[in-house]
Amino acid sequence: MPRNPARNTEIRSEPHPGMGVEPAESGAGLLSVLMPLFNEEELVATSLNRVLAAPLPEGITLEVVVVDDGSTDRSPLIVEDLAREHPEIVLLRHAVNRGKGAAIRTAIEHAHGEFAIIQDADLEYDPNDYQGLLHPLLEGEADVVYGSRFQGSGRRRVLYFWHSFANGVLTTLCNMASDLNLTDMETCYKAFRTRFLKTIPLRSDHFGIEPEITIKAAQRQARIYEVPIRYNGRTYDEGKKIGLWDAVQALLIIIRYWVSRDIYLDKGARILDTLAHTPRFNKWMAEVIQPFVGSHVLELGAGIGNLTRHFSRGRLSYVATDIEAEHLARLRTRFQNRPNLQVRHCDLTAVEDFAPFAGQMESVICLNVVEHVLDDEMALENIASTLKKGGRAIVLVPQGQSIYGTLDEVLGHHRRYSEEELRGKMERAGLRMERMIRFNRVTRPAWYINGRLLKTQTFGRISLWMFDRLVWLWRIVDPLLPWDPVSIIAIGIKT
Numbered sequence: 356m357p358r359n360p361a362r363n364t365e366i367r368s369e370p371h372p373g374m375g376v377e378p379a380e381s382g383a384g385l386l387s388v389l390m391p392l393f394n395e396e397e398l399v400a401t402s403l404n405r406v407l408a409a410p411l412p413e414g415i416t417l418e419v420v421v422v423d424d425g426s427t428d429r430s431p432l433i434v435e436d437l438a439r440e441h442p443e444i445v446l447l448r449h450a451v452n453r454g455k456g457a458a459i460r461t462a463i464e465h466a467h468g469e470f471a472i473i474q475d476a477d478l479e480y481d482p483n484d485y486q487g488l489l490h491p492l493l494e495g496e497a498d499v500v501y502g503s504r505f506q507g508s509g510r511r512r513v514l515y516f517w518h519s520f521a522n523g524v525l526t527t528l529c530n531m532a533s534d535l536n537l538t539d540m541e542t543c544y545k546a547f548r549t550r551f552l553k554t555i556p557l558r559s560d561h562f563g564i565e566p567e568i569t570i571k572a573a574q575r576q577a578r579i580y581e582v583p584i585r586y587n588g589r590t591y592d593e594g595k596k597i598g599l600w601d602a603v604q605a606l607l608i609i610i611r612y613w614v615s616r617d618i619y620l621d622k623g624a625r626i627l628d629t630l631a632h633t634p635r636f637n638k639w640m641a642e643v644i645q646p647f648v649g650s651h652v653l654e655l656g657a658g659i660g661n662l663t664r665h666f667s668r669g670r671l672s673y674v675a676t677d678i679e680a681e682h683l684a685r686l687r688t689r690f691q692n693r694p695n696l697q698v699r700h701c702d703l704t705a706v707e708d709f710a711p712f713a714g715q716m717e718s719v720i721c722l723n724v725v726e727h728v729l730d731d732e733m734a735l736e737n738i739a740s741t742l743k744k745g746g747r748a749i750v751l752v753p754q755g756q757s758i759y760g761t762l763d764e765v766l767g768h769h770r771r772y773s774e775e776e777l778r779g780k781m782e783r784a785g786l787r788m789e790r791m792i793r794f795n796r797v798t799r800p801a802w803y804i805n806g807r808l809l810k811t812q813t814f815g816r817i818s819l820w821m822f823d824r825l826v827w828l829w830r831i832v833d834p835l836l837p838w839d840p841v842s843i844i845a846i847g848i849k850t
Contacts, residue, residue, distance in 0.1 A: 760806025
């Protein structure tokens with residue numbers, strides 16, 4: 356039985372845009388239909404009954420999260436009556452009208468399904484299309500699926516030329532901003548993996564949520580598919596609400612997110628995404644480590660693949676791992692065309708996760724991960740267990756507890772290491788120290804100033820952009836600087 360929170364919850368003040376609840380575990384096999392509602396008393400009952408009757412793929416059950424956005428007619432009362440008969444309907448209410456985007460945000464926060472579909476409360480879209488929308492998600496091919504009203508095999512009512520023209524213009528501009536080739540960005544029917552959707556900060560209150568969510572999904576490198584759908588559009592006399600001002604707002608939203616990047620709720624993930632745009636620095640780090648990497652490699656804590664792309668080339672086998680579901684999804688997307696590369700879940704302190712790799716690996720790469728683990732000695736023992744005799748563990752950690760600050764806290768660091776501490780823990784794990792490399796002295800003053808004195812919690816994109824373009828200089832200067840580095844890289848050999 357699907358979960359059924361309070362069916363009629365007054366939401367007097369919702370969370371600030373982009374500051375929703377922590378993503379909950381999504382219910383496997385549950386589809387959350389997200390329905391924003393505003394003054395649809397003539398249609399909402401029929402719309403909900405069509406949703407409840409919609410054919411679904413085998414094993415999929417349904418919850419319908421209706422958010423009444425300050426209706427002034429009988430719409431919420433009609434939904435209340437239906438919810439008494441159908442426990443899969445959940446009704447939430449905004450005290451005042453906030454807009455479609457605000458209603459969708461509230462619905463997302465209260466969705467429990469593995470998958471989610473946006474469904475308007477009118478009759479323009481046909482829930483019989485749910486199976487087609489869900490298919491790429493169920494097959495594991497997609498993170499997001501758009502139902503296109505303009506693909507050839509869908510049926511649609513022929514209506515306004517200028518409305519269609521504006522839709523085409525906005526879709527084209529959004530495609531330019533997101534580097535996609537969608538045929539229908541403004542479609543209501545968008546289906547998602549719910550876990551993915553809950554990690555995106557959505558800030559638009561009105562119809563601008565359509566281009567916002569599209570651009571942000573593209574910036575996250577989500578796998579986006581389109582399928583044809585039926586469309587029975589209505590006229591303005593019949594209650595159509597979107598108008599010229601909504602098109603102008605959508606245009607402004609496209610421009611805003613074309614030139615900015617705001618794609619993660621989690622602060623640590625935002626920092627990782629920022630660092631993904633320092634390719635010269637990442638290449639420098641990779642080149643320092645590259646000589647110690649063998650042909651059969653296990654990478655622990657691969658994140659979103661900033662360094663995986665350097666290390667995985669030319670290997671006989673490469674296993675990229677992480678514990679975050681969204682990181683694993685992005686890794687699969689990013690490296691789907693590399694047959695030598697597997698993506699696996701692996702917890703650094705879970706012995707059972709390491710059993711399949713026992714004694715098989717020539718190299719284990721573990722960069723900026725061990726400091727996140729409370730029991731780091733167990734983590735190092737697990738690393739050692741996967742190596743062949745003579746295999747190498749390459750472990751990069753932050754150096755120097757004296758510069759521990761807010762940047763470390765945001766990134767989830769439990770500690771920074773001294774060389775002596777790291778050496779001792781690796782040797783106790785059965786890893787003889789071959790070499791200790793001091794890496795990145797040049798940013799230590801900035802790390803101290805920002806993390807200890809200014810107590811900042813992120814990196815500035817412009818300053819990182821400038822820093823990255825001067826990496827050629829930092830590589831020359833770094834060995835000459837007299838102070839300790841930001842990081843140390845230990846190369847340990849399995850005894």
